[in-house]
Amino acid sequence: MRLLYLTDTHIQSAKPDNRRDDFLKAIANKLSEIAKLCSLLGVDFVIHGGDLFDCPNPDRRSLDLLREFLKQLARPVYCIAGNHDLVDQRLDSLDVTALGHLARQKCVRLLQPGEMIYLANSSCVLQLSGQHYYCGIDRQYNGEDYMVKKKRCDLAIHVVHGMLLPRAFSEKVPTTLISSVVGTEADFTLGAHAHLGYHEITAGKYFLNPGALARVTNLKKERVRTPQVLYLDFTSVSFSYRFIPLGAARPGTEVMAEKPGADVG
Numbered sequence: 001m002r003l004l005y006l007t008d009t010h011i012q013s014a015k016p017d018n019r020r021d022d023f024l025k026a027i028a029n030k031l032s033e034i035a036k037l038c039s040l041l042g043v044d045f046v047i048h049g050g051d052l053f054d055c056p057n058p059d060r061r062s063l064d065l066l067r068e069f070l071k072q073l074a075r076p077v078y079c080i081a082g083n084h085d086l087v088d089q090r091l092d093s094l095d096v097t098a099l100g101h102l103a104r105q106k107c108v109r110l111l112q113p114g115e116m117i118y119l120a121n122s123s124c125v126l127q128l129s130g131q132h133y134y135c136g137i138d139r140q141y142n143g144e145d146y147m148v149k150k151k152r153c154d155l156a157i158h159v160v161h162g163m164l165l166p167r168a169f170s171e172k173v174p175t176t177l178i179s180s181v182v183g184t185e186a187d188f189t190l191g192a193h194a195h196l197g198y199h200e201i202t203a204g205k206y207f208l209n210p211g212a213l214a215r216v217t218n219l220k221k222e223r224v225r226t227p228q229v230l231y232l233d234f235t236s237v238s239f240s241y242r243f244i245p246l247g248a249a250r251p252g253t254e255v256m257a258e259k260p261g262a263d264v265g
């Protein structure tokens with residue numbers, strides 16, 4: 001089994017404050033490259049970590065772009081909701097959002113909290129689960145939304161849209177530290193929401209976030225970061241993974257505004 005993970009695409013037709021290029025075109029180029037990568041690598045399914053769109057009910061051009069991407073992929077896409085996919089960041093709004101609508105139409109499959117999906121080939125049974133963003137996810141003292149138990153599987157993947165980080169970067173931002181959730185039985189915890197990404201291996205567990213596909217924040221590190229995706233291969237008894245930077249992504253100095261605007265989470 002091979003899978004590709006991407007997150008935080010923030011699809012929008014308007015130009016974000018911190019960009020000076022044609023943002024929708026830039027995203028379209030990256031998504032097109034991802035669809036081609038999936039064919040080249042023989043990817044079986046795709047996971048999106050949330051913030052598909054920049055707002056819960058985007059305009060027609062944004063929706064058309066995502067639908068075109070799904071058509072090009074022609075593979076199952078599992079998704080969780082990010083804060084930008086929800087109305088007022090409320091999880092109970094999911095049904096009335098574009099993402100909720102896409103899930104009802106079976107264009108994407110939502111990984112619902114507490115639900116385990118089992119995918120198997122001849123050498124491996126994979127358990128897949130996810131947790132949508134909700135207001136307060138990073139205020140749970142025990143980090144329970146980031147932890148899962150393995151049941152009747154060889155490997156487990158858990159995808160979460162929350163501020164999971166190796167180190168806190170601001171006292172103002174509620175954060176869940178990786179060190180506090182190493183009790184998870186998931187072999188791979190796939191992170192989102194933290195746009196700069198991370199690559200941590202702790203106690204034999206992999207905490208991987210390729211970073212946002214879209215560069216929309218005004219952080220200095222955003223200007224030097226190359227958007228990338230994560231490729232995971234479970235075709236042999238042992239697994240392998242690698243981050244793949246996207247050639248379609250133009251340098252930050254070319255696409256980011258000179259004078260950054262407001263920061264965006």
Ligand SMILES: [Mn+2]
Nearest residue numbers: 008051193265
């Ligand atoms: Mn985001």
